[in-house]
Amino acid sequence: MDHNLILVIGGGPAGLEAARGTGDLGYPTILVDKRDVFGGTPISAGYAALTPDMRSADEAMAEMIEAVLNHDEIDLRTGTEIIAVSGSAPELSVTLRGPKGEEQITISSAIIATGFQHFDPGRETQIYGYYEFDDVITLVDAEKMLKAGNFVRPSTGEPPKQVCFIQCVGSRDRQIGNFWCSKVCCGVATKEAIEIRDLVPDCRVFVFYIDMRMYGFWEDELYWKAQEEKKVNFIRGIVTEVTMRGDTVVVKGEDTTMGRPMEIAMDVVILSVGMEPSEGTIEMSKLFNIPLESHGFIATIGGALNTVTTSVPGIFVAGAAAGPADLEDSISMGGASAMKAAAFCRNKSKELAAAG
Amino acid sequence: MDHNLILVIGGGPAGLEAARGTGDLGYPTILVDKRDVFGGTPISAGYAALTPDMRSADEAMAEMIEAVLNHDEIDLRTGTEIIAVSGSAPELSVTLRGPKGEEQITISSAIIATGFQHFDPGRETQIYGYYEFDDVITLVDAEKMLKAGNFVRPSTGEPPKQVCFIQCVGSRDRQIGNFWCSKVCCGVATKEAIEIRDLVPDCRVFVFYIDMRMYGFWEDELYWKAQEEKKVNFIRGIVTEVTMRGDTVVVKGEDTTMGRPMEIAMDVVILSVGMEPSEGTIEMSKLFNIPLESHGFIATIGGALNTVTTSVPGIFVAGAAAGPADLEDSISMGGASAMKAAAFCRNKSKELAAAG
Numbered sequence: 001m002d003h004n005l006i007l008v009i010g011g012g013p014a015g016l017e018a019a020r021g022t023g024d025l026g027y028p029t030i031l032v033d034k035r036d037v038f039g040g041t042p043i044s045a046g047y048a049a050l051t052p053d054m055r056s057a058d059e060a061m062a063e064m065i066e067a068v069l070n071h072d073e074i075d076l077r078t079g080t081e082i083i084a085v086s087g088s089a090p091e092l093s094v095t096l097r098g099p100k101g102e103e104q105i106t107i108s109s110a111i112i113a114t115g116f117q118h119f120d121p122g123r124e125t126q127i128y129g130y131y132e133f134d135d136v137i138t139l140v141d142a143e144k145m146l147k148a149g150n151f152v153r154p155s156t157g158e159p160p161k162q163v164c165f166i167q168c169v170g171s172r173d174r175q176i177g178n179f180w181c182s183k184v185c186c187g188v189a190t191k192e193a194i195e196i197r198d199l200v201p202d203c204r205v206f207v208f209y210i211d212m213r214m215y216g217f218w219e220d221e222l223y224w225k226a227q228e229e230k231k232v233n234f235i236r237g238i239v240t241e242v243t244m245r246g247d248t249v250v251v252k253g254e255d256t257t258m259g260r261p262m263e264i265a266m267d268v269v270i271l272s273v274g275m276e277p278s279e280g281t282i283e284m285s286k287l288f289n290i291p292l293e294s295h296g297f298i299a300t301i302g303g304a305l306n307t308v309t310t311s312v313p314g315i316f317v318a319g320a321a322a323g324p325a326d327l328e329d330s331i332s333m334g335g336a337s338a339m340k341a342a343a344f345c346r347n348k349s350k351e352l353a354a355a356g
Numbered sequence: 357m358d359h360n361l362i363l364v365i366g367g368g369p370a371g372l373e374a375a376r377g378t379g380d381l382g383y384p385t386i387l388v389d390k391r392d393v394f395g396g397t398p399i400s401a402g403y404a405a406l407t408p409d410m411r412s413a414d415e416a417m418a419e420m421i422e423a424v425l426n427h428d429e430i431d432l433r434t435g436t437e438i439i440a441v442s443g444s445a446p447e448l449s450v451t452l453r454g455p456k457g458e459e460q461i462t463i464s465s466a467i468i469a470t471g472f473q474h475f476d477p478g479r480e481t482q483i484y485g486y487y488e489f490d491d492v493i494t495l496v497d498a499e500k501m502l503k504a505g506n507f508v509r510p511s512t513g514e515p516p517k518q519v520c521f522i523q524c525v526g527s528r529d530r531q532i533g534n535f536w537c538s539k540v541c542c543g544v545a546t547k548e549a550i551e552i553r554d555l556v557p558d559c560r561v562f563v564f565y566i567d568m569r570m571y572g573f574w575e576d577e578l579y580w581k582a583q584e585e586k587k588v589n590f591i592r593g594i595v596t597e598v599t600m601r602g603d604t605v606v607v608k609g610e611d612t613t614m615g616r617p618m619e620i621a622m623d624v625v626i627l628s629v630g631m632e633p634s635e636g637t638i639e640m641s642k643l644f645n646i647p648l649e650s651h652g653f654i655a656t657i658g659g660a661l662n663t664v665t666t667s668v669p670g671i672f673v674a675g676a677a678a679g680p681a682d683l684e685d686s687i688s689m690g691g692a693s694a695m696k697a698a699a700f701c702r703n704k705s706k707e708l709a710a711a712g
Contacts, residue, residue, distance in 0.1 A: 013661070021692075024699035025381065053659035060661055172575055179576035211567035216680045217651060219528055220535035236592075259615045295573060303409035304683035305369070305416055308691065324572045327660035329688065335664065336377075336691025339698070343380035 004028055004345045007094060007110040009082060009284060012040015014319025014330040014337075015113030016064040021338025022111075023073035027345060030105065031068060032077040032096060034280065038065045040115055045140045048147035048195065050327060051187045052222050057147075085287045089314020090348040108348060109314040109341040110288065112298060113334065114280035116320035119170025119178070119273040128169065128271055129242045135249045136242060136269045138169075139185065142192050151199045153267045155247065160267035163196060164206040164251060165189040166239050171274030172210065180295050182274030183324035186213040189272045190222045190232070197230040206233045206264070208253065237262060242269055274324075281321040288315050297323045308337040314348075316340050360384055360701045363450060363466040365438060365640060368396015370675025370686040370693075371469030372420040377694025378467075379429035383701060386461065387424060388433040388452060390636065394421045397471055404502035404551065406683060407543045408578050413503075441643045445670025446704040464704060465670040465697040466644065468654060469690065470636035472676035475526025475534070475629040484525065484627055485598045491605045492598060492625045494525075495541065498548050507555045509623045511603065516623035519552055520562040520607060521545040522595050527630030528566065536651050538630030539680035542569040545628045546578045546588070553586040562589045562620070564609065593618060598625055630680070637677040644671050653679045664693040670704075672696050 004027050008019040011033035019031040035044060039061040042050065047057035068074045080098035087093045090108035097103075118140055121130040129136050134155040145151045153160045167189060171182040186209065193205045212234060214223040226232040239253035248265045255262045277296045285292050290310045293299035298317045301309055308316045318337040319330035360383050364375040367389035375387040391400060395417040398406065403413035424430045436454035443449045446464035453459075474496055477486040485492050490511040501507045509516045523545060527538040542565065549561045568590060570579040582588040595609040604621045611618045633652045641648050646666045649655035654673045657665055664672045674693040675686035 017661075021695045021699065024703070025695065026702060050660060055659060064661065179580070180573050181571050181575040183571040211569065213567065213569045213571050215537050215539040215569050215571060217536050217649075219537040220651075224535070257612055257615075259613075293573075295576075303411060304406060305373075305420065305687055307684050307688045328663050329685070331661055332663045332685065332688035332692045334692070335695045336688045339377045339381065339691045339695040342695070343377065346382055347380070 004349065005030065005105070005107045006341050006345065007032070007105070007107040008113060009110065010040065010113035010115055010280065010319075010321070011035070011038035011078070012113060012115050012319065012330070013042065013061075013064065013327055014115070014321075014325075014334040015040070015111070016068055017331050017334030018111045018113055018318050018338045018341075019074055020064075020067045020071070021335050022342055023068065023071045025338065025342045026073060027342050028073050028075070030075045030077060030107075032080040032082065034079065034081045036079045038068075038076070038078065045118070046144045046147050048143050049191065051184060051191045052218050054191060054194075082284065082287060089312075090345065092314070108345045109316070111316045111318055111337045111341050112281070112284045112288070112290075112321050113318045113337075114284050114321045115278050116275040116281070116324070117278040119276055121169050121271045121273055124176045127241055128166065128269070129249075130271060133242070133244060133249055135267060136271065138271045138273045139188055139192065140273070142270050146192060146195045146199070149199065151196055159200045160203050162204045162206075162264070162266050163268045163270065164208060164264070164266050165193065165270045165272050166251070167207065167209040167272045169271040169273050170276070178274065178276070180324060181213060183213065184326045185272040185274055187218050187222055187326065189270070190214065190218075190226045192270070193232040194222070194226050194230050197232060204233065206235055208235050208237045208239055208251070210236070210238070235262075275320055277321070284321070288312055290315060293323070295323065297321065308333055308340055314341075314344050360705065361386065361461070361463045362697050362701065363388070363461070363463040364469060365466065366396065366469035366471055366636065366675075366677070367391070367394035367434070368469060368471050368675065368686070369398065369417075369420065369683055370471070370677075370681075370690040371396070371467070372424055373687050373690030374467045374469055374674050374694045374697075375430055376420075376423045376427070377691050378698055379424065379427045381694065381698045382429060383698050384429050384431070386431045386433060386463075388436040388438065390435065390437045392435045394424075394432070394434065401474070401496045402500045402503050404499050405547065407540065407547045408574050410547060410550075438640070438643060445668075446701065448670070464701045465672070467672045467674055467693045467697050468637070468640045468644070468646075468677050469674045469693075470640050470677045471634050472631040472637070472680070473634040475632055477525050477627045477629055480532045483597055484522065484625070485605075486627060489598070489600060489605055491623060492627065494627045494629045495544055495548065496629070498626050502548060502551045502555070505555065507552055515556045516559050518560045518562075518620070518622050519624045519626065520564060520620070520622050521549060521626045521628050522607070523563065523565040523628045525627040525629050526632070534630065534632070536680060537569060539569065540682045541628040541630055543574050543578055543682065545626070546570065546574075546582045548626070549588040550578070550582050550586050553588060560589065562591055564591050564593045564595050564607070566592070566594070591618075631676055633677070640677070644668055646671060649679070651679065653677065664689050664696055670697075670700050
């Protein structure tokens with residue numbers, strides 16, 4: 001039996017990088033995705049440009065997919081789900097169900113890169129009127145318009161004159177049980193604000209935030225750029241209500257820097273929805289018997305000193321399946337998990353050889 | 357010639373993880389550090405506990421060092437510097453100077469993990485009085501006291517009654533040319549604030565900040581914990597001056613949430629100094645001919661989709677040598693760079709074999 005086969009689950013940025021890594025290290029790898037195309041959330045959610053590079057998501061993901069396509073060591077399966085797992089690494093039996101039916105494989109190690117899903121702003125947080133008002137949209141809805149190069153007020157189809165982002169929708173929110181900060185929404189909203197200003201130069205753009213979490217180089221590359229070159233208005237404030245007055249959306253709340261109530265009419269309100277564990281992430285935790293950490297993502301062991309290793313031997317995790325992650329986190333974790341999975345296989349092969 | 361030798365430069369978290377990775381993948385590895393002990397900044401700067409786990413830095417780094425010690429594939433050199441580099445990967449000639457003199461080695465690939473240095477708050481930012489007032493210290497000075505389990509007012513040796521942190525010292529500061537956010541100081545200050553409250557329960561602790569960048573799980577694990585369980589006071593404000601009144605330090609500025617000037621007497625003022633490229637990082641960029649990015653750290657190529665690859669073939673970077681990085685970034689990048697360096701060596705060996 002080949003004690004080297006590695007299964008990578010999920011073909012987004014983390015999984016693509018992980019599969020490329022194990023393949024480049026010479027380990028036979030199967031990369032599966034339940035969707036019909038690789039590329040993960042940047043493709044399925046129709047991202048226009050990536051944060052912070054502002055590079056075309058289609059182009060960037062095509063480059064990553066190209067690296068695993070026609071790779072000698074990598075076998076690709078789209079439209080394929082994991083439906084059963086038994087045994088333990090380095091002899092895990094996994095049942096796949098794909099377009100051609102069911103298939104049984106034996107793997108030595110697995111990398112779970114099943115990502116996140118965006119918070120549904122209609123689920124528990126009713127104050128934003130997402131399902132009631134046409135002109136209240138999410139970061140993801142905005143990406144789709146930006147990708148099409150046509151940013152409009154949904155109710156009229158006209159270019160907007162005034163647009164705002166509301167940060168931390170579904171994040172940092174104890175009432176709904178989402179205690180974490182989703183890490184990327186400040187960056188993504190700022191990137192979209194810049195894109196809107198470029199597409200609709202007459203439009204005023206506001207970002208209502210609690211703390212702008214523009215860490216590292218995002219500080220000057222996105223945040224200062226948005227303020228200085230693109231004249232985006234960042235207002236520290238709390239939004240308490242989104243209502244309609246006539247056919248216009250009105251945002252009510254408090255400007256906490258100025259210490260005064262605010263009430264501003266908006267043509268489009270964009271909700272900066274956060275990250276939650278994806279269904280696939282929850283399913284894989286059950287199938288592979290990996291505990292979830294307190295926020296509901298896949299738990300790693302070793303704290304900050306081991307970002308990809310789970311408590312189940314031979315099973316690793318990469319990207320947002322383990323918690324809020326930006327693209328750089330996902331890529332670094334993808335690479336690190338490839339190293340760990342390959343090293344696990346190598347070590348087990350040596351043990352077996354030594355045992356004769 | 358062995359086309360597999362990998363050199364890892366810098367024995368902090370990123371370098372230790374990188375060396376363990378290449379070693380575990382079966383590649384002979386030399387790990388060098390110019391300091392006499394491994395462990396990097398957490399050890400040389402005398403960190404008490406790591407952020408966010410609050411685990412003993414000594415214990416955690418000892419565990420990482422243990423993993424490379426007595427590893428069949430890893431050769432360790434402390435007190436050793438790189439003094440010359442010539443040729444190109446996979447045949448790079450490198451001169452090391454260590455306790456036993458100079459040594460010439462030929463390597464196939466290198467990983468630069470030379471980290472950061474803390475901003476010197478006396479360098480250009482005079483408003484904080486770091487070198488004038490005994491009771492104005494840095495995050496690093498505070499770590500040393502916390503590690504000793506004796507947090508006192510330096511001028512008197514007595515336990516303080518009132519302590520504050522001033523965030524963004526040397527970060528987000530255009531005047532001194534440091535445009536970036538150093539990413540970890542909000543987390544580190546909050547961790548120290550919790551430790552001070554534990555050690556000196558009567559002491560009131562304030563954190564003056566612009567934005568609290570408590571991304572991901574730091575939000576509840578550190579930030580909420582500090583506020584709710586430990587009663588740390590976070591005040592959004594700008595500090596404009598630190599002066600003395602009698603024998604007490606006085607912090608002057610503006611509470612921007614309340615919109616009013618503030619003037620508070622403090623027993624200890626802790627400056628949250630940011631990250632700058634270390635001397636070693638600058639030296640390695642010169643020796644290996646790798647360009648620096650606009651902030652002065654080692655430039656990677658591929659933006660967010662390639663976090664560890666430099667423009668020089670076979671030379672990779674991990675951790676804060678490439679920009680502000682938290683421990684998790686450093687560990688993930690360490691693992692990812694190990695994968696890339698090993699894959700580079702493997703690919704070059706295959707090419708050579710194919711060429712006969």
